[in-house]
Amino acid sequence: MEKTIHIYHTNDLHSHFENWPRIAQFLKERRQLHQSAGEFSFAFDIGDHVDRAHPLTEGTLGSFNIDLLNESQFDAAAIGNNEGITMPNEALNRLYERARFPIVCANLFEKNGETRPDWVVPHTFFKAGDTTIAVTSATAQYTAFYELLDWCVTLPVDELKRQIAMLKKRADIVIVLSHLGMYDDEKLAEETEADVILGGHTHHTFHEGKEVNGTLMAAAGKYGYFIGHVEVDIDADGRVTANRARVYETSRSLVPPADEAKQLARFEEQGKKALSVPVVHLQKELWSDWFRPSPLPQMLAEALTDWCEADCSFLNSGVVLGNLPAGDISKYDLHKLLPHPINPCLIELTGAELSEVLRQTCDEKWPHLQIKGLGFRGSVMGQFVYDRITIDKPNVFINGAPVDLKRTYKLATLDMFTYGHYFVELHRASSKRYFMPEFLRDIMEWKLLQL
16 A cells, blocks of 8 residues: 655744744644644754844754744754854753754764764654654764864765665665755765755755655755645555655745734744843944944954954944944844854955955945845945055055065954955965854954943
């Protein structure tokens, strides 16, 4: 007798809780429907459910996200880079304490590179009647960042190849929860016998799945805009005879629960309460402007220079989202101001390289340029702000002295400028030091406490 196994999947929610009430209700209804029909169903999260840009995630260091997955009875979850490298080591070790499901990741190890943390398994098994389902997973290889947080990540595709080859001998269906991105997933499909790859990380969507070398690839975009559904047909001998994939658009296909507005208001209020810790009392308002000089971006640039012990610094004013009023300032206020999971970075450059980068920052394209990703949670770049840097075209001065083209300078800036999207000199620099786990809001808090 043939049977159909239903697999629901989410990925890259990034704490967009505004979509979660519909997803949670949908999952509950569908799981009940399948159970009443005698069908088997499972739910998996493919990582980056956590994003510290939301005050409730920040205030609970992600434990609220795990509570949501528990309440919706998820069967397993992968680790995304937002879980892995935006959490201090001790916070990641505690993140899944309340999880009622296995955390699967084959390529995350303790600093020694040999033992896995006790809250991670490289694979896990499920039963759908007499059908055995194996699930394995891997996370994106941000080696340098994991090392700074005392973790070790190994080559994800290599680890998954080993897992899949072994699991094919022990299970009827092998499912990969891949937080590697679409292109690595395609490579994995071409080179292994995985039955289903549920993907994430690159925020891609396969509306009806994609078949590569007999492997079904499925992905549900980002932010909870979609939830994925894979159906696997099994014949009487336990062989996969067909599989299908689709996504449901949250805003159009999913019915909102009656208390959706109340749930969302509660999420925000709980986040504000969790971050209500007082930080500093300001005698006067500090404001920011993305398109003209203003105190808060300048203060943050000065804080970067001092924190990183640099010769100079620059940043984009669009990273500062709002003002700080006179009076008591809490961690919630600083989080609203600087919600980004962005770390400071210290880069060594020759004077010639530094001059070229600074010349590029003067381009008129920057202030209104809309940017997404790389940790940035604002909207536009804004004008660049400098500390201990003066640009009087074509001349550049560092600490009041003309730049020495052959001298090595230490520049403090934002990690997102080193990823190759904007300044090639910063991306190629051989000497870069990332400060982790501190975010920009931590640097701003440190600066404010010195006032």
